[in-house]
Amino acid sequence: MALPLESPPAIEVLFFGGRDPSPGPNRPKEWSRNLSCERWDAVAGSHRYPGEIKPPPPRGGYVERFTMVCREPMLRPGLRSPLDGALLGALQTSTVALVDAAASLRPDLAGSTWLVEVFVPSPPVAAKLAFATKNALMGRGLSVSDRTPLLAAGDVEVLTRMPPDEAYPAACARYFATGSLSNSDALLAVVSRDPRETIVHAGICVAGTWTWLR
Amino acid sequence: MSCYRAGVRDAASLETAVPHPLPRLPVPALVVGIALACPGCLVRVYQPLSALHHPVVVDPQLPNLTDTDLDLRCLRGKLLSNHEAGVLCDKLSTLFENQGALVRTARGAEVPEGGAAPPELESRTELTVELRARETDESKHPLSWVLFVGTFTLVPGVLEQSFAQDVVIRDESGFLLMSDTLEGRLVQRYGFGPWFGTTILDLTRKKLDRLGKNSASRDLSDDLYGQLSQQVFNAKMRAQVLRQASPIGRTE
Numbered sequence: 001m002a003l004p005l006e007s008p009p010a011i012e013v014l015f016f017g018g019r020d021p022s023p024g025p026n027r028p029k030e031w032s033r034n035l036s037c038e039r040w041d042a043v044a045g046s047h048r049y050p051g052e053i054k055p056p057p058p059r060g061g062y063v064e065r066f067t068m069v070c071r072e073p074m075l076r077p078g079l080r081s082p083l084d085g086a087l088l089g090a091l092q093t094s095t096v097a098l099v100d101a102a103a104s105l106r107p108d109l110a111g112s113t114w115l116v117e118v119f120v121p122s123p124p125v126a127a128k129l130a131f132a133t134k135n136a137l138m139g140r141g142l143s144v145s146d147r148t149p150l151l152a153a154g155d156v157e158v159l160t161r162m163p164p165d166e167a168y169p170a171a172c173a174r175y176f177a178t179g180s181l182s183n184s185d186a187l188l189a190v191v192s193r194d195p196r197e198t199i200v201h202a203g204i205c206v207a208g209t210w211t212w213l214r
Numbered sequence: 215m216s217c218y219r220a221g222v223r224d225a226a227s228l229e230t231a232v233p234h235p236l237p238r239l240p241v242p243a244l245v246v247g248i249a250l251a252c253p254g255c256l257v258r259v260y261q262p263l264s265a266l267h268h269p270v271v272v273d274p275q276l277p278n279l280t281d282t283d284l285d286l287r288c289l290r291g292k293l294l295s296n297h298e299a300g301v302l303c304d305k306l307s308t309l310f311e312n313q314g315a316l317v318r319t320a321r322g323a324e325v326p327e328g329g330a331a332p333p334e335l336e337s338r339t340e341l342t343v344e345l346r347a348r349e350t351d352e353s354k355h356p357l358s359w360v361l362f363v364g365t366f367t368l369v370p371g372v373l374e375q376s377f378a379q380d381v382v383i384r385d386e387s388g389f390l391l392m393s394d395t396l397e398g399r400l401v402q403r404y405g406f407g408p409w410f411g412t413t414i415l416d417l418t419r420k421k422l423d424r425l426g427k428n429s430a431s432r433d434l435s436d437d438l439y440g441q442l443s444q445q446v447f448n449a450k451m452r453a454q455v456l457r458q459a460s461p462i463g464r465t466e
Binding site for chain 2: 020021022023024025028029030032033034035036037038039064066082083085086089165193194195196197198199201211212213214
């Protein structure tokens with residue numbers, strides 16, 4: 001939801017701090033921090049938000065007016081963990097970038113059926129990432145399956161004890177060996193390798209061979 | 215119209231009739247006097263605009279960058295002088311060294327006009343962090359300064375500056391790992407009125423919510439250091455993955 005907020009030079013803004021989004025007497029720092037703001041001049045702003053931002057007078061004004069357009073967060077701050085917030089904040093851009101990398105580095109897989117598996121600490125975030133990644137794959141015209149490749153409990157027990165550099169190639173080999181993935185399948189795995197990072201990586205598993213993409 | 219003139223004449227005659235107890239001072243001198251009497255009457259507030267307030271997971275006080283070779287380039291330009299770029303580089307160098315990185319700083323290079331890429335380094339280490347600061351907007355709010363003078367600094371005179379800090383991180387082959395722009399805004403309110411009001415209100419606020427003294431610098435530094443720590447850590451992880459993806463040197 002766009003929330004256009006006019007800032008100085010209007011006198012009521014200067015004196016009473018009415019609608020300026022910067023911290024002030026009646027605007028706590030926390031409230032101000034949670035806004036995402038853009039600054040628009042009168043000409044560009046009135047085109048982008050007609051009716052909400054006034055265009056400049058035909059003969060120009062005595063003072064230059066600008067408007068800060070701020071967006072409030074969808075969820076109450078603190079509701080999500082910082083990691084979840086960072087991953088979901090870049091959901092669209094990160095998943096599209098991963099799919100772009102996969103499609104451009106492996107154009108030979110255009111005819112394959114793509115499966116998506118996500119490895120991040122939070123299951124709800126994993127579900128959202130998987131959905132967004134499948135959506136981005138379909139956006140590129142690739143065929144996507146909702147099937148989830150499975151491993152035996154013994155395999156999982158061994159793999160979870162291995163470091164990531166070895167675990168993902170080993171898991172890929174097991175998927176293929178157990179028939180969970182066929183020759184016509186390509187598994188795109190979205191991976192968070194360290195709980196301190198706020199980006200996700202991607203790897204492809206094709207015919208039992210694992211390749212890191214990004 | 216005539217009444218108004220008569221009023222003015224009356225006031226003038228009264229003024230000459232009654233002797234002033236104090237020597238007469240012109241109004242501008244009075245304003246300057248008040249301004250000089252309160253030289254620290256400035257409230258500076260900081261507002262992150264984009265990316266500076268993104269969530270940070272990494273703790274800058276922990277050894278996140280152990281054994282990472284880091285080249286730090288702070289480019290001078292219109293917003294940062296050579297000295298200021300050097301101070302920024304020194305502080306960031308300490309920040310990354312505290313996290314276990316081996317930091318080499320390169321300063322003095324100038325931001326080229328038109329946003330072109332700065333001159334290439336002769337040799338690169340594991341990660342090269344390039345920082346360039348630029349002013350995106352500046353407003354002086356002339357109306358506010360008229361009121362500032364007219365109300366004897368009770369109404370603030372406002373100066374506003376928006377800035378952007380471009381961050382580019384490359385690996386040893388020059389491959390682009392991360393690139394981001396951190397944007398923020400600094401609003402400076404001059405005058406006795408805002409200073410007094412903020413000082414009084416700060417007495418009722420929690421320490422983290424206070425707006426006076428150096429809170430703007432502190433908040434900006436916290437945000438900038440947090441974001442840069444996170445970006446460098448993310449770049450380090452991406453470099454590790456790309457090294458496994460292709461052990462042969464890449465070019466952008």
